[in-house]
Amino acid sequence: xxxxxxxxxxxxxxxxxxxxxxxSSQFEALKEAFKGRKSILAYAxxxxxxxxxxxxxxxxxxxADCVSIGEVRRALMCGIPNYKIIFSGVGKSDEEITxxxxxxxxxxxxxxxxxxxxxxxxxxxxGIVARISIxxxxxxxxxxxxxxxxxxxxxxxxxxxxxxxxxxxxCKNSEHINPIGIHFHIGSQLTELDPIREAAEIVADLVRSLxxxxxxxxxxxxxGGLGIRYKDETTIAPYxxxxxxxxxxxxxxxxxICEPGRFLTANSGYFITKVLYEKxxxxxxxxxxxxxxxxxxxxxxxxxxxxxxxxxxxxxKSPADIVGxxxxxxxxxxxxxxxxxxxHNDLLVLKSAGAYxxxxxxxxxxxxxxxxxxxxxxxxxxxxxRESFEDxxxxxxEFLEEEM
Ligand SMILES: *Cc1c(COP(=O)(O)O)cnc(C)c1O
Numbered sequence: 001x002x003x004x005x006x007x008x009x010x011x012x013x014x015x016x017x018x019x020x021x022x023x024s025s026q027f028e029a030l031k032e033a034f035k036g037r038k039s040i041l042a043y044a045x046x047x048x049x050x051x052x053x054x055x056x057x058x059x060x061x062x063x064a065d066c067v068s069i070g071e072v073r074r075a076l077m078c079g080i081p082n083y084k085i086i087f088s089g090v091g092k093s094d095e096e097i098t099x100x101x102x103x104x105x106x107x108x109x110x111x112x113x114x115x116x117x118x119x120x121x122x123x124x125x126x127g128i129v130a131r132i133s134i135x136x137x138x139x140x141x142x143x144x145x146x147x148x149x150x151x152x153x154x155x156x157x158x159x160x161x162x163x164x165x166x167x168x169x170x171c172k173n174s175e176h177i178n179p180i181g182i183h184f185h186i187g188s189q190l191t192e193l194d195p196i197r198e199a200a201e202i203v204a205d206l207v208r209s210l211x212x213x214x215x216x217x218x219x220x221x222x223x224g225g226l227g228i229r230y231k232d233e234t235t236i237a238p239y240x241x242x243x244x245x246x247x248x249x250x251x252x253x254x255x256x257i258c259e260p261g262r263f264l265t266a267n268s269g270y271f272i273t274k275v276l277y278e279k280x281x282x283x284x285x286x287x288x289x290x291x292x293x294x295x296x297x298x299x300x301x302x303x304x305x306x307x308x309x310x311x312x313x314x315x316x317k318s319p320a321d322i323v324g325x326x327x328x329x330x331x332x333x334x335x336x337x338x339x340x341x342x343x344h345n346d347l348l349v350l351k352s353a354g355a356y357x358x359x360x361x362x363x364x365x366x367x368x369x370x371x372x373x374x375x376x377x378x379x380x381x382x383x384x385x386r387e388s389f390e391d392x393x394x395x396x397x398e399f400l401e402e403e404m
Contacts, residue, residue, distance in 0.1 A: 002375055004272055004311060004349050011371050011382065013274040013347070014291035016358050018048070018383075020056050020376040022268040023354075027060050030226075030260055033238035037246065038255040042086055044224045045071040047261030047355040048269070050372055052383035054078040057264070063106070065224065065259035069096040072103060082106070086221070086257065088135065088183070090156055097122050107131040107219070109183045111158055116167055116177070123176040132171065133181030133221055136164045136206065138199040142187030142225070145302050150187050158184070161206055168215050179215060181257070182207055185223025188262060191233050193244050196225075200248040207252055217254065224259040228266045230352045231305045262355040269354020271296050271306070271370075273333070275346040276325070285320040287342050292324025293331040294364040296350065296357050300330040308337055309349040315340035322348065326365045358384075363392050 007017055031041055042063035045054060049071060054064070055078040063084030064075035075085050087100045088109040097119055100108055110116050110132050123130035137158030142150075150157040159167065164182075171179040186199050200222060207217050222245055227235050245256065273291030280286065298304035308322065317338040324331045333350060342348075361369045368387030373380050 002270070004270070004309075004347060007373060007380060008272050008274065008347055010380070011373055012386065013272050014289075014295050014370045015272040016353065016370050016372040017270045017272060017380075018050075018053065018265070018354050018372065018374050019268045019270075020053075020374050023053070023056060023264055024060060026260075026264045026268070027057065027062065030238045030258065030263065031061075033242035034246075034256055034258065037249075040084055040255065040257045042084060042257055042259045043264060044259045044261030045074060046359060048265040048357070049074055049359050050383055051078055052374055053265065054080070056374075063257070065261075069099050072100060072105065076103065086133075086259070088185075088259075092118075094118065094122060098126070101126060101128060101130055107133045107181055109133050109135045109181075109221070110167070111135050113159070113163065113167060116170070120174055120176050129176055129178050131178050131180050133183045133217075133219060134159065134164045134167055134179065135183045135185070136161060136203055138184055138186065138202040140186050140195045140199045140202070142190050142195045143192050144187045144189050144225075144227070150185055161202065164206060165210070168210050169213065172213070172215050180217060181219030181221050182217050183221035183223065183257075185225060185259065188225050189227040190225040191227040191235055193236050193240060196222075196236075196241070197244040197248065200245050204248040204252060207254070211252075219257050220249065220252070220254040221257040221259070224261050224263070226260055226263040228262055228352065228355075230266075231307065264355075266352050266355035269352065269357055271333075271350040271353035271357060273324075273348050273350065275342045275344060275348065277344070278320075278342055285318060287320045287322050287339060287348075289322055289324060289333065289348060291333060291350075291370070292326040292365070292367065293328065293333075294326055294362045294367050295324075295370050296333060296353060297360045297362075298356055299333050299335075300328075301360075306334065306353060307351040308334055308339070309351060310340060310342070311347055311349065313340050313342070313346060326367070363387070366392055368392055 042065040043057040044065045058079040066072045067089040085105040135158035171177040273289040277288045319336040322334040371386040372384040
């Protein structure tokens with residue numbers, strides 16, 4: 001049991017707390033599921049990019065899936081070897097491509113024909129051969145929230161099967177491109193196995209047809225997206241997930257790359273916030289807290305649900321909106337959540353906050369971002385200090401002083 005009261009006193013609120021042992025056990029469970037095959041788990045850094053979190057996975061032998069050069073730098077800094085780093089993302093700049101190539105990472109996931117041309121040009125200028133993988137959009141409905149679905153033609157990600165095939169043939173004829181992998185990532189918070197299996201089948205068929213053309217791909221990159229339980233979702237067991245993928249790979253000698261983010265970190269994390277006030281009108285009860293959408297935007301952005309723990313506060317419960325101090329009606333952490341009567345300084349602990357929580361934070365309303373704390377083997381330690389007012393204005397202040 002994590003002692004949230006003590007942590008809140010020690011580090012103040014709002015506060016993010018991550019259970020590193022939980023992250024380890026999720027990592028091990030997924031690694032174990034794929035053990036019959038060569039596989040690399042490449043942690044999707046964007047889920048929680050705190051350096052200590054990335055280092056924790058590095059120490060477990062993880063690779064990294066990065067969606068900006070900044071994330072690639074984080075991964076390298078934390079000791080993830082370059083040959084286990086993948087650079088994905090729909091809009092990479094020339095500078096990012098150049099740095100990815102000179103850092104000699106495993107491969108770049110290419111998301112369009114135009115991007116392939118840029119990579120080829122830059123590799124030629126550098127006098128090197130760029131290792132790439134092509135992100136295929138298999139046009140499968142992942143049956144998740146529309147904002148986190150990525151594998152439909154209506155989404156901006158990847159290229160369709162026929163274009164991918166043309167691109168691989170183009171790569172084969174290029175002196176500066178070496179196609180070594182294939183990639184798909186159909187969405188996030190996936191809770192159904194059928195769309196994953198279907199997508200893997202489509203992509204595996206493409207790999208086989210490329211093999212006939214003497215284009216031999218080494219890496220079968222299945223993306224991330226494995227869902228977790230926020231409320232009452234039925235989730236996919238790692239073993240079933242692995243089996244579904246493996247069943248599509250008969251006669252293929254490929255290394256599986258899996259890019260889990262949410263699965264590894266979401267349920268390791270807690271967002272602790274303190275009650276400031278309660279108020280009610282004829283329609284609604286509001287519990288106003290010191291955490292807000294700038295700390296945890298998932299409820300506002302995706303209508304996401306986070307379970308709330310009131311730490312043994314008893315009394316009769318009635319529905320309340322848990323809202324922050326930010327000047328937006330969209331600033332809420334929960335809607336109509338059954339809560340006992342709350343007092344000033346009572347704590348609320350929002351669960352499942354370890355993925356896409358802190359990282360999506362901002363300084364909106366000139367609010368400093370929360371501190372982050374790790375719990376490991378029963379010990380707590382600060383892994384990011386709370387942002388001060390000085391931190392927030394640091395990049396603006398000099399210009400004001402120049403004028404005066
Ligand atoms: C975001 C992302 C992931 C991780 O997704 P989760 O749902 O957090 O597992 C993996 N791969 C790519 C390419 C991504 O963009």
